[in-house]
Amino acid sequence: MPLPKDTQPKASHYINGAYVEDTGGTPFDVIYPGTGEVIGKVHAATPAVIDAALEAARAAQPAWAAMSGTERGRILRRAADIIRERNHELSVLETCDTGKPLSETLVADATSAADALEYFGGLAGTLTGEHIQLPDGDFVYTRREALGVCVGLGAWNYPTQIAAWKGAPALACGNAMIFKPSETTPLCALKVAEILTEAGAPPGIFNVVQGMGEVGSALVTDPRVAKVSLTGSVPTGRKVYAAAADGMKYVTMELGGKSPLVIFDDADLESAVSAAINGNFYSTGQICSNGTRVFVQKGIKEKFLARLAERTASATLGDPLDEATNLGPMVSAAQREIVLRYIETGKAEGARMVFGGKAIEGDGFWIEPAIFADVTDDMAIAREEIFGPVMSVLDFDTEEEVLARANDTEFGLSAGVFTRDITRAHRMAAGFRAGSTWINTYNLTPVEAPFGGSKMSGVGRENSRAAIEHFSERKSVYVSMNPTEAPF
Numbered sequence: 018m019p020l021p022k023d024t025q026p027k028a029s030h031y032i033n034g035a036y037v038e039d040t041g042g043t044p045f046d047v048i049y050p051g052t053g054e055v056i057g058k059v060h061a062a063t064p065a066v067i068d069a070a071l072e073a074a075r076a077a078q079p080a081w082a083a084m085s086g087t088e089r090g091r092i093l094r095r096a097a098d099i100i101r102e103r104n105h106e107l108s109v110l111e112t113c114d115t116g117k118p119l120s121e122t123l124v125a126d127a128t129s130a131a132d133a134l135e136y137f138g139g140l141a142g143t144l145t146g147e148h149i150q151l152p153d154g155d156f157v158y159t160r161r162e163a164l165g166v167c168v169g170l171g172a173w174n175y176p177t178q179i180a181a182w183k184g185a186p187a188l189a190c191g192n193a194m195i196f197k198p199s200e201t202t203p204l205c206a207l208k209v210a211e212i213l214t215e216a217g218a219p220p221g222i223f224n225v226v227q228g229m230g231e232v233g234s235a236l237v238t239d240p241r242v243a244k245v246s247l248t249g250s251v252p253t254g255r256k257v258y259a260a261a262a263d264g265m266k267y268v269t270m271e272l273g274g275k276s277p278l279v280i281f282d283d284a285d286l287e288s289a290v291s292a293a294i295n296g297n298f299y300s301t302g303q304i305c306s307n308g309t310r311v312f313v314q315k316g317i318k319e320k321f322l323a324r325l326a327e328r329t330a331s332a333t334l335g336d337p338l339d340e341a342t343n344l345g346p347m348v349s350a351a352q353r354e355i356v357l358r359y360i361e362t363g364k365a366e367g368a369r370m371v372f373g374g375k376a377i378e379g380d381g382f383w384i385e386p387a388i389f390a391d392v393t394d395d396m397a398i399a400r401e402e403i404f405g406p407v408m409s410v411l412d413f414d415t416e417e418e419v420l421a422r423a424n425d426t427e428f429g430l431s432a433g434v435f436t437r438d439i440t441r442a443h444r445m446a447a448g449f450r451a452g453s454t455w456i457n458t459y460n461l462t463p464v465e466a467p468f469g470g471s472k473m474s475g476v477g478r479e480n481s482r483a484a485i486e487h488f489s490e491r492k493s494v495y496v497s498m499n500p501t502e503a504p505f
């Protein structure tokens with residue numbers, strides 16, 4: 018399929034309801050991972066651009082917060098409708114930005130953004146405080162108030178979805194947002210901003226600025242910012258959380274993982290294999306919540322591995338814009354290098370390569386999906402986040418043993434269990450130290466369910482009503498119905 022001609026954005030940034038350019042900022046290329054072609058160029062935000070975005074957001078936010086929630090919600094829901102109408106075009110852009118196959122982006126990216134805008138648009142009119150009765154007629158009421166200007170920092174794997182998962186709840190609560198996409202995938206968030214304007218969002222409510230870590234850092238440390246929501250790696254999370262703490266700002270941290278997927282002997286084998294495939298190879302393994310440590314009970318180990326290898330061999334790698342393709346390239350040459358190094362490490366550590374794992378030569382950042390068996394808990398490939406299509410299969414004997422091993426990690430993003438034993442399934446779900454868990458499926462993240470991590474995987478939750486708590490604060494108002502007394 019030919020690449021679309023219009024991938025170059027109208028300008029690098031989107032501020033105060035319009036595209037803004039400042040060629041004084043460091044230029045960087047937008048690279049299509051399918052072929053390695055340069056498909057656009059954007060400039061990192063200069064201090065003047067960062068200041069303009071902060072000023073626009075600060076100026077616009079009070080009037081936005083003063084609107085009724087129902088009015089704000091109507092705008093978000095209109096944006097959701099526009100996104101659904103343009104799903105094809107937005108999915109093609111997401112594929113160009115990330116390299117993820119169109120067969121995925123058509124169902125998982127713009128549509129997920131629309132879900133978030135629709136869901137939080139629906140909630141916006143329902144946000145209320147409470148009334149607390151006290152003795153002698155006194156009472157307290159609480160007001161749920163917006164935080165002010167919020168900053169969103171995005172990773173490169175889901176650029177449209179991340180912009181909306183942060184923007185929708187922030188805006189529903191009456192905040193303004195400045196979103197900085199990953200420098201690897203700068204295109205999609207601009208479209209979200211453009212569509213919000215078209216849907217009626219006042220200028221300044223959702224702004225996009227481009228750049229690397231320094232631009233993110235300038236936003237995080239600015240005193241005009243009340244909250245920072247990051248989707249990224251643990252090392253970046255540490256820095257951003259510390260910088261935000263200095264200004265006593267609210268944070269949401271959606272970070273990395275090394276999540277366990279536990280498959281018992283009694284599991285439905287085909288479903289378990291599907292979950293292992295989805296939880297390791299969907300988006301070419303570039304998903305934070307992936308179940309990259311697949312614990313398989315010894316009784317079904319060889320059967321599981323054989324079926325897994327057979328089904329993985331039927332993956333269709335090819336032109337990401339061809340809907341028949343179901344496995345795309347890595348997002349960048351650098352990420353492919355990281356993954357290939359881990360594959361070499363796995364071999365050197367003595368893990369058994371059951372399938373794939375080789376770089377595919379030619380244009381673009383292609384790699385075969387890799388399956389390792391006989392992986393042990395101490396191996397680097399079982400301990401560190403790889404963020405690519407590398408599955409580690411580990412064996413286990415008992416429930417007690419596997420739960421302890423599953424939790425023996427610094428991360429705590431997600432976990433899954435496959436079993437037909439209903440009480441064991443719930444015991445495992447309760448025992449996992451992770452924010453999102455699944456029983457007999459993996460990686461489903463509907464907007465209605467809270468999503469986020471425990472331990473080093475993060476702080477706070479996205480999606481669901483829980484996100485409202487993270488984008489608003491409660492003010493209490495004490496009302497006296499009695500004369501005020503004093504000791505003298």
Ligand SMILES: NC(=O)c1ccc[n+]([C@@H]2O[C@H](COP(=O)([O-])OP(=O)(O)OC[C@H]3O[C@@H](n4cnc5c(N)ncnc54)[C@H](O)[C@@H]3O)[C@@H](O)[C@H]2O)c1
Pocket residue numbers: 170171172173174175197198199200228229230231232233234237247248249250251252253254256257270271272273274304305306402404430469470475
């Ligand atoms: N938990 C989740 O919801 C989730 C979802 C997707 C990805 N991730 C994680 O993201 C990582 C991959 O994405 P990535 O490589 O883009 O992450 P990254 O940590 O390198 O970058 C994330 C964002 O932070 C910005 N940034 C970097 N340094 C900064 C600083 N000092 N101050 C402010 N901003 C800074 C980057 O420019 C980028 O926009 C993986 O670890 C993955 O697990 C987590």
